[in-house]
Amino acid sequence: MxxxxxxxxxxxxxxxxxxxxxxxxxxxxxxxxxxxxxxxxxxxxxxxxxxxxxxxxxxxxxxxxxxxxxxxxxxxxxxxxxxxxxxxxxxxxxxxxxxxxxxxxxxxxxxxxxxxxxxxxxxxxxxxxxxxxxxxxxxxxxxxxxxxxxxxxxxxxxxxxxxxxxxxxxxxxxxxxxxxxxxxxxxxxxxxxxxxxxxxxxxxxxxxxxxxQQRAFQALPITDADKPTDIGRNFINLSTSLGFKQRDEADRRKYLVNSVSVIGGRRINRKSNLLVGLEGFYDHSLSAELRDTASAGEKLPDVKKGGVLVGHELLFGRLAFVTHLGIYVYNPYKSNKFYYERIGLKYQFTDLLFGAVDLKVHRGSADVIEWKVGVKL
Missing domain, CATH: 2.40.160.20 (Porin)
Known part of the structure; x- marks a missing residue:
């Protein structure tokens, strides 16, 4: 897309x-x-x-x-x-x-x-x-x-x-x-x-x-009392996700896509977290693609992928707008570009538990919508 x-x-x-x-x-x-x-x-x-x-x-x-x-x-x-x-x-x-x-x-x-x-x-x-x-x-x-x-x-x-x-x-x-x-x-x-x-x-x-209802609005001043207490602190996010995708118009089946992530972060100010992490992917549609195109007896490459990422979270209270840029460091089956991007939303339900909805893309083309759940340590 x-x-x-x-x-x-x-x-x-x-x-x-x-x-x-x-x-x-x-x-x-x-x-x-x-x-x-x-x-x-x-x-x-x-x-x-x-x-x-x-x-x-x-x-x-x-x-x-x-x-x-x-x-x-x-x-x-x-x-x-x-x-x-x-x-x-x-x-x-x-x-x-x-x-x-x-x-x-x-x-x-x-x-x-x-x-x-x-x-x-x-x-x-x-x-x-x-x-x-x-x-x-x-x-x-x-x-x-x-x-x-x-x-x-x-x-x-x-x-x-x-x-x-x-x-x-x-x-x-x-x-x-x-x-x-x-x-x-x-x-x-x-x-x-x-x-x-x-x-x-x-x-x-x-x-x-x-x-x-009332056109004029008097903005309140920003005070130091509103400064978050976790500025300057580090954290770790552990998460897993699943998504479903269709290969093409001829194959109407939906294939499962999984990922796991370990991401470290630091809150640098009121609005921002900076991120760096590792993650792995398993796209079942790639296995089906290989089976359809491979010759009889041919050894098939591993479709699992591993990546490193850097990212940013723009914070609105418990809600965060997330952007990631990742590079595949383990990618035996070259089904896409060597890098990927992700944009999405994360919501911190409790101090420990969060959920997210992300769009993972390859060079401007949608790959999969990821539904994610994780913990913040």
Whole structure:
């Protein structure tokens, strides 16, 4: 699945952001304040106009229409009840429902629900400029089907991950109503779980209205009392993961992909962990691939792989946005490039236990979505 650089910034990410507000933070220095009122709400309704980006020649036959869409969203201004609100200068957290009509019978329509973070870069009493990143789940009724919809090589499954990136300008029309103008990108893909899956990229413009419960917001100052107690400390993450992938359009079976990881890390400031580690992979689809292509009696190479990685975690309370860059140091069967990348989300359920959802890629093409569980020591 080729994908644009915007979708590399964030994977199925921010789907756990709601948990950040619902579960108290760890440590005395990260306890929520019970005296702060809830942040004001913003309700929005926007129309969208788009085109389908032909990011590979294989999808040019579908990049001929101009999809139109409509979005309803609800967002809340963070209020300082969690320390990370101040670290990121009080962003908004939102939920959006998005409908698209692709004006093409092969693609049909799509329906999506996303969560997002909306960061203000410039704000006055009447105007603001925001940058929004979010993700969620999209549903396509007209997915690929070999018998009835074989031309749809963009979307091969009904359920897909969606990623949003958007620049917005909101200007007050009255005390509570604002005019919203924006440009952005919507991306849909299943991460190569089912093939064919080139994914769909929708550069978009939008126009709509926002209703502000309270337009002016007074940010609270950042204090040393909110400094996490584990800055400068080292830790070890032990984890295992599983995922499922399809080899190609001809083989509809789903093959298991496993990994194990030992990663050392250090928290260097309020927002960041740095990582270095070792991991191993076993992709069962490679064994099937070898069996289909090998000659009778030929000795088959080992399909297991081992790698070393460096990485970073961007922290939002218990939630972390994870990026890894790895190099295979044990790779007898050269089925891919010598390096790999990973982007995803990790959530620390307790001081010991965490879970994660990652997308592992090889040079811009999705390899597998990994569902991970582990312990932090």
């Amino acid at each position: 080729p994908y644009v650089s915007a979708s590399r910034l964030l994977i199925t990410g921010f789907t756990l952001l709601g948990l950040v507000f619902g579960i108290p933070q760890r440590g005395q220095a990260q306890q929520a304040s019970p005296t702060l009122p809830a942040g004001p709400l913003i309700i929005g309704a926007y129309a969208q106009g788009s085109f389908i980006l032909a990011h590979t020649p294989a999808v040019k036959h579908l990049a001929v229409s101009h999809p139109t869409g409509f979005e309803l969203n609800l967002q809340r201004q963070t209020n300082g009840s969690a320390p990370w609100h101040a670290w990121y200068r009080y962003p908004k957290i939102g939920l959006a429902l998005v409908y698209y009509d692709y004006h093409n019978p092969t693609l049909g329509q799509s329906y999506a629900a996303t969560v997002y973070i909306n960061k203000s870069f410039w704000r006055t009493a009447r105007q603001e400029v925001n940058f929004r990143l979010g993700t969620g789940v999209g549903y396509f009724p007209n997915a690929f089907n070999q018998e009835t919809n074989h031309k749809n090589n963009i979307i091969s499954s009904h359920l897909n991950a969606t990623i949003q990136m958007r620049l917005e300008y909101d200007v007050a029309l009255s005390e509570r109503v604002g005019l919203l103008m924006g440009v952005g990108l919507n991306h849909y893909s299943n991460g190569a779980t089912t093939k064919p899956n080139f994914g769909i990229n929708l550069p978009s413009v939008m126009l709509g209205l926002n209703y502000h």
